[in-house]
Amino acid sequence: MARAISIGRVSSRLGGVALLALLGSATVFFVMRAGQGDPAIAVLGDQATPEAIAAFHKKWMLDDPLVIQFWRWLSSAVMGDFGLSMTVAGGTPIMGLIGSRLPNTLFIGAYALVIAVSVSLFAGTISALRHGKFTDTAATSIAVLGISMPDFWLSYVLVYGLALGLGVFPSYGFTPPAQSLTGALYSGFLPALAIAAPMAAAFTRILRTALLETLYRDHVRVARSLGYRDAFVFIHFVLRNALIPYVTVIGLQIRYLLGGTVVVERIFGIPGVGALMVDAAFGRDYPLVQACALTFLLSVLLVNFVVDLICAALNPRQN
């Protein structure tokens, strides 16, 4: 049963989100500027004349003091205006660029999350119920392997094995969900799997631990003493209580999910915000990097907020 979350709590959360967004944006802004490289060179090429470079700088106001530049960026970003991209087609509105790519990233992220959650619910349950037996040992070993596999490495293994070797899935390219949902599910499977594998491993481990802790609690014994069916006892008395730590860990892993999309989008050629941000970083396209980073940051904070709401709803002792 969901409980109402107090207004005070929500507004203090929103204040926190705003503060984090500000700090995050400032960090990205100043770190980018501190690095080597000049967007003028990236756009105009190595052979650009000093006059052309000066003109470029003047156009984008790159020679103003950094604090002024940041303030200028911040005041329009607050109004929802992220300006124009320096690199993409000589001045494309950033809002449009992100708007067209965000659905792809969210799709891959959600797809990976669904895979990780389904796999871990299954594997975690099996290994807790068959605690200490062969199935548990096997599932736990695979989980350890999964955790220790970096997703870029797994991506290549999957590309070679499932795409190039067996020819079951495409190794490159992506059909956006807006175009065809089944196409997106099919072409997005390998990238989602590459992101999901290490997460599924982490989720499986926490679920197994939480289930084993709950399995021997008194209220489970009481439920059994009343003669309830095993499945009923497991779902309502064991799993239901193990979900609280499980969902909490899922919330903590969300940031890796988005980090994963950055890598995987590049490898599989998915036109998402992650790939956009990497290209923008190489091109020193400051406003575009800023906007992409902020998008990621807000997504993480939003998901964490939702996870917190779910946790509060799961645990009557909160609130």
Next chain:
Amino acid sequence: MNASPPLLEVMNLRTSFAVGQRRVKAVRGVSFTIGDEEVLGLIGESGSGKTVTGMSLLRLLPDHAAIEADAIRFRGDELTAHDEESFRKLRGVQLAMIFQDPVGSFNPAKTIGWHLEHAILRRSETDGKAWRAEAESLLQDVGIRAPERVLSSYPHQLSGGMLQRALIAMVIALRPALIIADEPTTNLDNLVERQILELIRVHQRRLKASVLFVTHDLAIAEDICDRIAVMYAGEIVEIGPADAVLRNPQHPYAACLLQTSISLAQRQEYLFELAGEPGGKIPDEGCAFAGRCPKVMPQCRTIHPDMRAVGPDHQARCLLHGD
């Protein structure tokens, strides 16, 4: 003519736990019967195996426990012959248990109403909202004056006494023939303890149920029990009518236990103390109590005594009583 069998007949129950490479024998050959509408008290110091006995009967122990018995008959039906699924169907509706820790007995994620609803549904296929009326009247039966509020409360919002009442309501909803009550009032304060005991007695009579009542409080045992079994180191060392066991104990351990409790009750300066450690190593042969027994004889260290009649329906496991 066959007399009808007793409600529960336990013969030579043995329960051990695998701990590392060893097997810890927690219950070492326990036998007793419980008649219809009878309350059998199970008393003995901490670690003597009372809880393990109760849990063994309901098969509620974890996997590393091994339960063996020559026979466990419930109304003549051999329980050891039941597989897990058919035994599950007996739980709750025939044999139920009330536990020591009422707070831990409830699912922290669910309301009391949810708990009662499923207990009621377990007994009968009550449909729709009908369970709610029954739940409210059950809560009133166990002395809860604001049933609507309690039904919508979560366990952490209620006191231990309130939760124990609610748990009793769940158990009586199932109308079991045998209730195993494992120190149901140990965690409650005195006044509440009295009320809960009274409740258990009232409902035991109303349901015509039998009770295996585990306690280490002899005053409670005297109040509530018809017969009493005294456990020591996994064995029953004395069993008989409550009056006989408490007024005239025949086993030295039972006598010591009684004296301890009397000196406690009278808050005497001098407190009778049982020599030795409880739950220490049990000798391989002889009487388990020999090492601490004030009346120990040389042969006690080698001969393991069997149960001997010491009065009408009254037996003790001690060599002092020749057979």
